[in-house]
Amino acid sequence: MAEAAVHPLSLFIDSDALQGIRADFEHRWQALQQAAAQASLGMPKSRRFKGEAWKSHPQSLMAAHVWELYADTLQKLADQASIGGEQQQRLSFALMQWIEAISPANFLATNPDVQQDLLFTQGASLLTGAQNFWQDLQKGRLSQTDESQFQLGENLATTPGDVVYSNALFELLHYRPSTATVKAIPLLVVPPCINKYYILDLQPRNSFVRHAVEQGYQVFLMSWRNPLLDDDDGIAQATWGDYLESGVLQAIDVVRDITQQPKINALGFCVGGTLLSSALSLAAAQGEHPVNALTLLTTMLDFEDVGALQVFVDEALACFREWQIGSGGLLAANELATTFAFLRPAELVWNYVTDNYLKGKTPPAFDLLYWNADGTNLPGPFFTWYFRNTYLENNLKKPEGVAINGHTLTLNTLTMPAYVYGSRDDHIVPWRSAYRSAQLLQGDVRFVLGASGHIAGVINPPADQKRHYWTQTTAGSLDKTQESEHWFDQAQQLPGSWWGDWMSWLEKHSGADITATTQTGNAQYPALLAAPGNYVRVRA
Secondary structure (H helix, E strand, C coil): CCCCCCCHHCCCCCCCHHHHHHHHHHHHHHHHHHHHHCCCCCCCHHHHHHCCHHHCHHHHHHHHHHHHHHHHHHHHHHCCCCCHHHHHHHHHHHHHHHHHHCCHHHHHHHHHHHHHHHCCCHHHHHHHHHHHHHHHHHHHHCCCCCHHCEEEECEEECCCCCEEEECCEEEEECCCCCCCCEEECCCCCCCCCCCCCCHHHCCCHHHHHHHHHHCCCEEEEEEEECCCCCCCCCCCCCCHHHHHHHHHHHHHHHHHHHHCCCCCCEEEEEEHHHHHHHHHHHHHHHCCCEEEEEEEECCCCCCCCCHHHHHHCHHHHHHHHHHHHHCCCEEEEHHHHHHHHHCCCHHHHHHHHHHHHHHHCCCCCCHHHHHHHCCCCCEEHHHHHHHHHHHHCCCCCCCCCCCEEEEEECCCHHCCEEEEECCCCCCCCCCHHHHHHHHHHHEEEEEEECCCCCCCCCCCHHHHCCCEEECCCCCCCCCCCCCCHHHHHEEEEECCCCCCHCCCCHHHCCEEEEECCCCCCCCCCCCCCCCCHHHHHHCC
C-alpha cells in the first residue's frame, strides 16, 4: 500500500491549521478573480497603493491585491510554524523583509504612479532619481529628508548656552536661564550616545531643553563625542566603565561644583537612561548618592523583552563582535541606522526608494529624520560589553550582576524618587519593558505611558496639543508587584503632552527658587565655546 504523500509544510505546521490557511487563500483568490472580471476591485489596504494611477490601471491594481494576499498568507504560515519562539520570530522578520522588498510599488515596471510621472516629466523624474541614487551612494545611506534645510546652531540645537567642560568622551553644555528665578537643584540630561543629543533640542517650537529652561530649571546636558576611525587618542578602546566614570559621574561632579548643590536631578533618555542608572549604581557602590531625583525616558534596565530587536540577539553575534572590535575599533553608525530602519522597512526604507529614486522627488524637510541620519560611531569595547550584558544576558537587573572597575552594580541601590516614561508604540524599547525596568527601582516611582513611538512620543511639546498619555492619578508609588496590563487597565487617559505632568513632578524635587544669573559655568569651569559645541558637529 503506497504511503500518502506528505506536504513538507506539515512537518512544521499543524495539518488543520495548514488546511485552514489553504482554504482562506483559495477563497480570497477566487474572490479577487471574480472582482477583477467584474471590474469591481476595491483599493488595497496598504497606503503605498493609494494613488489614483493604481485605481485606473486594472492589472496593477490586481498585482497589488495579489501581493497583499501573498504577504498575508506567508505571515500566517510563519505564525503557525512550530519551530520555537526565537526561530519563529526570525522567520517572521525574514519574511517581512522579503515581502516588503518585492512589493510592486518598488519597481518601475509594476508601479503605475512611477510610470505616470515618467511620462508627464518626459523622463526627467527618472533622471533626477538616478542623480538622487548616486548622491546617496556617495553618502553611504538613504536620504530620508532634505538635509540642506537644516544647520546646527541656526535652526537646530539653538537653545542659548555654553560648553563649560570637555574631556575625551563628552562636552558639558550649560544652558543660559531665561527666567528671573530658577530652581535651586539643577537638572543634568544624559542623552543616548548612539545618536546626537539634539533630539532633545530640535527647533525652538519642539525643544525639550528650551521648554525646561523656560519653566525655570537650571539645565545641563552631555554632548557625547562621535569617535572616528582616524582618532588616535585611544577613544576606540573606551569601555562601558569609562563612559560611567569619565562620562556620567564626571558630568555630575561638574554640575554639582558649578551649582554648589550636594545633589542634583538627572534625566536619561534611551541608552542614556541605562548609562545613567548604571553610573548611579556604581556611585552607590563607592558610597556616593549624588542624585536627588531620577527621570528615565524610554529606557530599558530589564532586557527580558527587547521586542523586534531580539532577531539580532544571539551568542554567535556577540562572539563575532567581541572578536572583531571587543579589544578596540568602532561600530559604524550606519550599521546601527540600517538595523533600526529595517525594523520598519515599509516606512523607513522602501517608500524612500520609490519616491527618491523612481519618482525623482526630494524628501520634505523633517527635523526628526535629519537627526535620525546623524548617527554616531561607538567604541567597540563599549558596544560589546553593552550588547552581552544587556540584550544577551540581561545582567543589569541581577543583584550584583555586573562588575565595573572593581565594584559590583545593583540597581536596587537606586532609592531616589523616579519618574519613568514609556511610549506605547515603541518598537525599540517596548513599553512593558520600560514598565518592568521601573519596578527594579527601589524609591517612589511614577510611571507614565505616552502615545506614539520611541521618538515622537517623547518629543511632544504641549503647544502642539497632540496625542495623549496614561497614568494612575491616585497618590503613591508604582506597585512593584503589579503586572503592566493591570496597571494599564487602571490608568487614566489624559489629553495632550506628558511634559506638563513631568514638570509638576520635577518641581516637587527641585528645591526653592533662587535668583538666576546669565553667566554659565563658574571660575573653575568657565565657558569654553557657545552651544551647541564641537562634538555634535562631527558627522560619522
